[in-house]
Amino acid sequence: MIPLEHVILLSAVLFGIGTVGVLIRRNLIAIFMSIELMLNAGNLAFVGFARQYAGDGAHAVVLFIVVLAAVEAAVGFAIVVAMFRNRGTVNADEVNLMKG
């Protein structure tokens, strides 16, 4: 059986890659993919813990996060499409109307 430490380590690595992706990628699509990565890193940790401690609640949370990720993707991509139509770009650093 794969020890819990490995699962957690993998989850942490995936979360780190996702975080770096969100912070450094300019393309909004890539940022979304990174966010998905972070969400699923969380899922992995939940599943790992669930298997180790035989709890059912964590499975429910995982299912909930999957749905949430789908919803988030639907709204997020709608925003990206709207932004592309209006401004002709999907680069995050070209959109700075909130600059102080």
Next chain:
Amino acid sequence: MADSLHWIPLLPLLGALFCATVGRLLPKICSGVVAVLAVGFAAAVAFGSAWHVHEHGAIVSRMGDWIAVGPLKIGIDLAMDPLSAVMCAVVTGVGFLIHVYSLGYMAHDAGYRRYFAFLNLFTFNMLVLVLAKNLPLLFVGWEGVGLCSYLLIGFWFEDPAKASAGKKAFIVNRIGDAAFVMGMLLLFWTQVQATGVTGGSLDFSDLQEKRSLFETTSWGGWTVGTVAALLLFVGACGKSAQLPLYVWLPDAMAGPTPVSALIHAATMVTAGVYMIVRMNFLYTGAPAAMAVVAWVGASTALFAALIAITQTDIKKVLAYSTISQLGYMFLAVGVGAFSSGIFHLTTHAFFKGLLFLGAGSVIHAMSGEQDIRKMGGLYRMLPYTCCTFFVGAAAIAGFPLLSGFFSKDEILWAAWQSPRGGPALLVLGGLTAALTAFYMFRCAALAFLGASRASEEVRHHLHESPPSMVLPLLLLAVLSVVGGALGLPHALGATNFMGHFLEPVIVSPVEIPHPHTALAELGWMGAASAVALAGMGFALWLYPRKLALAESWAGSWRRLHALSSNKFYVDELYLLFVVLPLRAFSFVCWKIGDGLMIDGAGVHGIAGAVKGGGNATTSLQTGNVQHSAILLWAGGAVVLGAFLWLGGFA
């Protein structure tokens, strides 16, 4: 008549309210007529009440409590005793004539309704002042007339000079009023100290009963009576334009001329004299304060007369003459001749009211010109004004048997013979009398006699005033002639009506010896006439025919002439020693206190700090969503790190 006392002040108040509210919707003549009628009816009630006082004694009317705090009770109490009766008669009688005169004088003024509202309001306050039964209520009237004086001096407020003349009057009066309040509080406080908190009262009758308390209690080396009398006198100096607080009165001539006649000659400025006679029980027990009153009065009389002889503005001559005559009244009350002071107050109201109204008639005819050097020869075009003006001038100069002659005579006699008086006061008074005769006839001769020195255009418009203005002149002229009958001396086989009438009010009179024989009294009167006639004769000899001679004299005594015509540079001295230091202090307060501290550090400082902080940190907001994400991440990392470092869940 005994129960209608409150109507005397209320009628003018209602008149003022009418002019200020309903009158604005009606044709303007309604306001004028209502104002005149209000004062007229008040005069009728006042004369009726005065008659009642004469026959049956004082009337008291309580209209309820004004201030009731614990044991302190100050009522809205009016009382008419002989002194108030005389004052009411003067205020409503002369006031009525001046109201009538104003109908003509102000007929073409845009502020007609406002004018009559103020004039009625003034009459109301003046009547409260003279009818009040306690000091605080008197002070209400005292401040009220001051307010109306301010409003009417600055009546033509579009002219900054006139508006600031009003402010000057108001501010100078505040100095005196501050002292007045302190005197009032001192009297109250002394009673509380002596008899406990329930013992304090400022009712005149109570104060009178407790006069021995004020004479025996000591306060800083003097008696309370002396200190309070002096403080109240400082208030009187402000209101009645005495040295050194007289400077506002000449400037007050900026107001309409009937206002100068009513407020700044006949009634309001005599309030100080009235107050001292009202408080005579306090003053007779304070000889030092009385000496101050007498000397300030005599000095003011001479000082103002010296200024008046070189003034060229007809109203300024009359203004300084008023200050001088008020000095006479203070001289009278200062030596203990209280009834003589009130007698002169009354005759002065007649002839000075007349002179001011006459001056108003001249100014009206001369299209606003007030410089007597540009008048001359007006007797041809203004016969009534001319005759009545000369009557007034003769009366104030002390022409034998006219009203001013008798009242001034009494004062000079008292200044000499009173135990509180002396030869020095007589000399000051006598010199003033001679100067008065001179400057009044200089003014009258320059204005009315000789050839005209007016421009062609002004001469073309010359006209006698309408009947509403001439009639009051004639009535006041008659009063100026026969007013002396109120106080005929014993030598002429009469009893001094004013003296006897006021006797109940004068609680502890100063005994002034009468002349021993009728011959001595006649001789005294002869001497007084000689002084007056000398002054008049000299003025009429010099003006207007020998104008060149007068000017050459002025040239040879240039320094003295400049001193007088520049009013002894008193305004400049005030500017140097009071106004400029005060202004410098205010400037420092403005720049450092207000500008640097309140505005700078306070208001703008806080706002600036917030704004600067915002500007500095606004660059953190790049609008880039990833920068926000980094901050979010870093924040989360810090919180998490701190949480673990502090021990986590354990």
